[in-house]
Amino acid sequence: MINVERAGEHEFVATNGRGASVRIGRKDQEGSFSPVELLVAAAAGCALVTSETLVLRRTGTDELSAVADAVQSESGNEVISIPVTLSYDLSGVDDPEALEVVVRRAVEQFCTVTRTLKQSATAPLQLPTPLQTAPDPL
Known part of the structure; x- marks a missing residue:
């Protein structure tokens, strides 16, 4: 929570x-x-956390980063896309295409944030209710 x-x-x-x-x-x-920046950070962070072990083990380095941004609707009141770009060194990777397949599959299957965004999760709003008082018996 x-x-x-x-x-x-x-x-x-x-x-x-x-x-x-x-x-x-x-x-x-x-x-x-901002709340939108947190949403963007969550998407990028989830992709990094999900792919970290796969990427670091196969690249042999500890360098891994992401850049992401919110693409907003014309009104600016809705995020319609959050492109995430991962960055890591491919110079020591024998088969970069295979690594790409594995990373994409892992993020698509296990990244809770991006999976949730694809499903358009709801965010029900609960507000406080006035105290209910018993009617005066007199």
């Missing part, structure tokens, strides 16, 4: 149960990620 609390005007802090935290704010807020 993730807990998000207000830290100031347009500033929030998300924490997890393992003690990690990240600042969330509007896209122009210094020192924070």
